[in-house]
Amino acid sequence: MIARLSLVSLTITGTLLSLAYAPAARAQFSLTGLERPLTLSMTPEYPMSGDTVRLTVQSYGLDLNRSEVVWYENEKEIARGTGVTTASVTAGALGSRTTVEVVAEDEAGLIGSAQATIRPTEVDLLWESDSYVPPFYEGRALPGTSAIIRAQALARFKQTNGTLLPDTSIIYTWYKGNTRMSSGRGRSSFSFPGPTLFGTDDIRVVAESTDGTLRGEARTRIQSVDPSLELYENHPLFGVLFHRALVSGARTTETEEEVVAFAYFAHVESPRDQSLTYVWRVNDQNVTPDPKAPHTLLITTNNYTGPATIELSLTSLTDIFLRATGSWQLTFIQGNATIFGTDPFTNQ
Amino acid sequence: MPNERTFTYIGFAAITLLLFGLAGWYFFISRQTANIEGTDLARGFDISIPSFAGSRGSTVENIVSGFGERASSEKKGGARPPRLWHVNATPIAGFSFVPHGTSSLVRFVERSTGHVFDADPEGGTVVRRTNTLLPKIYAAHVQGETVIERFLRDDAVTTFVGQFGTTTEDGLLALEGVNLGAHISDIAFLSGTELTFIVSDAAGTHLVRTKLDGTGAKEILLLAAGDFKLAPLSDGRIVLVERAASGILGNAYEVSISGTLTPLMRGVPGLTLLPHASSEALLIGTDSGAGLSLAVKTSATGTLLPLSSTPTTAEKCAWAPQARSDNAPSTTTRTLVAYCAVPQSPTGTNFLDNWYRGTVHTTDSWYVVDGSAGTAEEFFAMNNATAIDVERPVIDKSGNYIAFMNASDKSLWLLRIAE
Numbered sequence: 001m002i003a004r005l006s007l008v009s010l011t012i013t014g015t016l017l018s019l020a021y022a023p024a025a026r027a028q029f030s031l032t033g034l035e036r037p038l039t040l041s042m043t044p045e046y047p048m049s050g051d052t053v054r055l056t057v058q059s060y061g062l063d064l065n066r067s068e069v070v071w072y073e074n075e076k077e078i079a080r081g082t083g084v085t086t087a088s089v090t091a092g093a094l095g096s097r098t099t100v101e102v103v104a105e106d107e108a109g110l111i112g113s114a115q116a117t118i119r120p121t122e123v124d125l126l127w128e129s130d131s132y133v134p135p136f137y138e139g140r141a142l143p144g145t146s147a148i149i150r151a152q153a154l155a156r157f158k159q160t161n162g163t164l165l166p167d168t169s170i171i172y173t174w175y176k177g178n179t180r181m182s183s184g185r186g187r188s189s190f191s192f193p194g195p196t197l198f199g200t201d202d203i204r205v206v207a208e209s210t211d212g213t214l215r216g217e218a219r220t221r222i223q224s225v226d227p228s229l230e231l232y233e234n235h236p237l238f239g240v241l242f243h244r245a246l247v248s249g250a251r252t253t254e255t256e257e258e259v260v261a262f263a264y265f266a267h268v269e270s271p272r273d274q275s276l277t278y279v280w281r282v283n284d285q286n287v288t289p290d291p292k293a294p295h296t297l298l299i300t301t302n303n304y305t306g307p308a309t310i311e312l313s314l315t316s317l318t319d320i321f322l323r324a325t326g327s328w329q330l331t332f333i334q335g336n337a338t339i340f341g342t343d344p345f346t347n348q
Numbered sequence: 349m350p351n352e353r354t355f356t357y358i359g360f361a362a363i364t365l366l367l368f369g370l371a372g373w374y375f376f377i378s379r380q381t382a383n384i385e386g387t388d389l390a391r392g393f394d395i396s397i398p399s400f401a402g403s404r405g406s407t408v409e410n411i412v413s414g415f416g417e418r419a420s421s422e423k424k425g426g427a428r429p430p431r432l433w434h435v436n437a438t439p440i441a442g443f444s445f446v447p448h449g450t451s452s453l454v455r456f457v458e459r460s461t462g463h464v465f466d467a468d469p470e471g472g473t474v475v476r477r478t479n480t481l482l483p484k485i486y487a488a489h490v491q492g493e494t495v496i497e498r499f500l501r502d503d504a505v506t507t508f509v510g511q512f513g514t515t516t517e518d519g520l521l522a523l524e525g526v527n528l529g530a531h532i533s534d535i536a537f538l539s540g541t542e543l544t545f546i547v548s549d550a551a552g553t554h555l556v557r558t559k560l561d562g563t564g565a566k567e568i569l570l571l572a573a574g575d576f577k578l579a580p581l582s583d584g585r586i587v588l589v590e591r592a593a594s595g596i597l598g599n600a601y602e603v604s605i606s607g608t609l610t611p612l613m614r615g616v617p618g619l620t621l622l623p624h625a626s627s628e629a630l631l632i633g634t635d636s637g638a639g640l641s642l643a644v645k646t647s648a649t650g651t652l653l654p655l656s657s658t659p660t661t662a663e664k665c666a667w668a669p670q671a672r673s674d675n676a677p678s679t680t681t682r683t684l685v686a687y688c689a690v691p692q693s694p695t696g697t698n699f700l701d702n703w704y705r706g707t708v709h710t711t712d713s714w715y716v717v718d719g720s721a722g723t724a725e726e727f728f729a730m731n732n733a734t735a736i737d738v739e740r741p742v743i744d745k746s747g748n749y750i751a752f753m754n755a756s757d758k759s760l761w762l763l764r765i766a767e
Contacts, residue, residue: 124599124614126590128553128575135505136486136498139704140575140593150552150573154609164608189552189572220597230705237460238439239484239500243758245706264705270503 036061038114040102046217047091049120056086057102059112067106074099091120095158122156123207123216129194131227131265136242144227144265145321147194155188155207157214165209175204185210195224197321227266229312229326234258234296251331254301261295261312261326267319271295275318281311299330307331429472431764432730435751436465436474439758441497442488443751445744452744454751456760457488462497464490464512464523469749469762479520482508491537494560495523504530509543509560526562536578544568544586546576555588555603569607583625587612594618594698595637612648618700620662622686626670629684629719633662635700640691644719646684653722655688658715661700664689665717666741666750668765684719687727687750687765689738709737709756714763728763736761 039058047053055071057064064085071079071087079087092098098118105111128150129143143149153172157165173183174190182190188207195201200223207216231246240260261278262271278294280287290296299308308330316322429435435454443456446466454467455477462482467474482497486505489496493512498505510525528535528545535545538557547554553576555569568586579587579600588609590598598619601609613619618635630645632652640659643652665688691710695703702708714728730736734754741752743765750763 122611122614124611126571126574126599128573135500135503137704138577138591139701140591140596140598142593142596152552152571152573156611191572230707232706237484239459239486241706242486243706243755244709247707272503 036106036110036112038062038102038104038112040100040114040116042116042118047118047120048122049091049093049096051091051120052088053091053118054086054088055100055102055116057104057114058085059104062104062106062110062112064104064106067104069102069104072099072101072103075101089118091118094120094122094156095160095162096120097160119214121158121207121214121216122154123205123218124154125151125203125205125218125220126154127151127203127220127222129265130267132262132268132270133264134230134232134240134242134262137264142225142265143194143222144225144267145197146267146319147224147265148191149194149203149222150191151189151203151205153188153205153207153218155216157207157209157216159214165214169210171208171210173206173208175206177202195222197224197226199224225265227263227314227322227324229261229263229314229324231259231261231310231312231326231328234260246328246330248327248329249331250328251333253333255332256298256300257330258296258298259310259330261297261314263314263322263324266314266316266322266324268316273316275316277315277317279313279315281309283309301332305332427472428470429762431767432728433469433472433762433764434759435467435762436760437757440488440753440760441485441758442490442740443753443760444490444742445749445751446490446492447745452746452749454749454760454762455490457485457490457495457497459485459758461485462488462499462523464495467760467762469764477521478512478523479517480510480523482523489535489537492540494537495525496535496537496543497523498532498535501530505532506530507532507535507545509562511560528558528562534577536580538586539584544578546578546588555586555607568605569603569609579621579623581623581625585623585625587621587623589619589621592618592620592635592700594635594701620700622662622665622667624667624684624719627684629667631662631665631667631686631688631717631719633660633665635661635698637698639697640695640699642688642717644684644686644717644722646719653719655717655722655724658688658690658717658724659695660688660690660712661703664712664738664741666743666752668743669745669747686717686719687741687743688715688717688724689713689736689741689752690715703755706755709735711735712738714750 036059040055042053042055044051065083068082069084070077073089089098089100099115101113101115103113129141129147131141131144131147133141155170157170159165167188168186171185172187174181176192181192200221202219202221204217204219233241233246235241246259268276272293278289280289280297282299287297310328310330312326314324436456439459441457441459443454445452446455451470454469456465458465460483462485463476464478465474465476482499485497485499487498495510497508507528508525509528510523513522513524531547531549532545533548535543538544542557542559544557547556552570552572553574554567556565556567558565575591576588577591579589581587586603587600588603589600592598595617597615597617599614600612600619600621602612603609612630613621613632616632616634620633622631628648632643632645634641640661642655642658642660644655645652665686668685668687689712692713695710713726713730715724716727717724737755738752739755741750743750748765750765752761754761
């Protein structure tokens, strides 16, 4: 799972100014001694490019409900009125710098101002797990038991000259929950153990330019999934029919079927992994699998027609949390005599 | 002469033993032959191909009667096929349109043999083109006379890139090419002379471009992590889409030749994406886990227009060529047209996960999407005896045909857009 948050470089200053607009001031200074501090906050806290950013001003020193409040965006007035404590602006494109300033004056002539600079950045958090999925599976390999997660942060910190800041100029700090896992300049990737069974991990990466002017953050929530089994027919001409899993109630006219089991999201490299133990049962009788391909089961009917219940249990010697089970009913609807093999249904 | 008598006895005994041995060997061989024949018979070499049928949709009724006829028994054709033509009933691995005079042919790869066939949408003929046997091809890509065939060797996915040879044998061509080896997780044609593919190893995910013969490989991008697949584009652009899972946020990027990633969509649950080949337009599918939805975006800065009447995945859609905008049933002029197969019954929860696993299949109808207006209307209901779960639809350059595979049996279908 990948999540991203866009963050802005935010600078807020509380200043005392005359009500007439003054250029943005970064350091607090005093003109008359009558200044009152203003606090400027915005939602979303880390807006993306194009987001509508809602800014709210608060003050303990001024009664803003009775104050004349003026809002400026890049030195252009965008709102004015008594008690106008909120304003909205649209975050610019990547690399842009939007300065928002609010100035307030109460009935007694006390004044204050605050300023924020919005510099949108983008950070994506990509991740993948080393869980097993069958060949040609089109979907994502989700973390099962004992999975290792590899994560990659993609930060797009666009400078005012239009170029993207290279990874080597960005400090990445990785968190799992509130625990800092790793940090370093250019450390845009990180590997770590996945969530425990049925658990969820909140992963966060904070990216900051080395000069501190650009910051970004991305978060994702990675949830563990329970490995599960699917059975597929292994056809002599077409191979494993991955496009149609064996589902309960399936029927076949064949006298011999080879089915193959695949454990989705198990922490193995191959279904033939030596650490895996497959226990097959057909109609409540144990069937010894081929040791070279323990994930396959060959069923020969020997004139049998009717349902066959296939049960499979999968455990691992190296992963104590892996225990996947499945049960399928396969009905042989026509019985053609075969001349070889044993009958797993009657144990003959 | 005791010695002579002894030799006589020994001679008779030896001859008797030899005869018994030969007789035993004969019966042993006969029994083995019977076993082999029986095995062959049971494995479907001489009887109908086995099939499952069930209630969860993965085994739709059309498979009950088997996979149908093999394409290698070529169809004579002669008459114009029906508007919805079941080109090949047995599983195929992949296909594409190839130009043929003023029209197009559907060139496809048979799954069981890896042989390449051409189907004529107008004449109804199916002609085999190659004789290079590559059994059990799970996935294939076709571009002109170049074919990518992917199969399993020692449980590893192996990729072969072949081109039609120059000499014929009984009218058939050999596929001559190279094996690109294992560990390629996805591959696509980049242009007429190049490929691009994704390889994953301990170092991470590599995006590589190479010539068709595998030479001149050049790494475009290396990421420490990223479970991507390639979105096919005919204009030379490379688009990476994170592999989708129901409810899991996904991203998609366009990759420049220098390896710069430009985001196309970010943080979309169950993201599937279909980029337009000659514009910035995108079809965006989402699977929240609770259901599907589809939207269209006509430009990089444009807004997302939801297509509420077509809850489907972008992988069931195909953009029509720009030049052809008059095929739609409506008389409205359209500039950005896509055709999407839309499931006709609720897909349930976690559809993408289940669909990719082959545990669910859908029965689809075709809708035409007006990308500019953000609207969609039903175009063709596939009231067929068989349920068709569309996957990998492709429209030919003239905009006359949609070819697609049925995900439930991997058979090949062709729909004539304008009747």
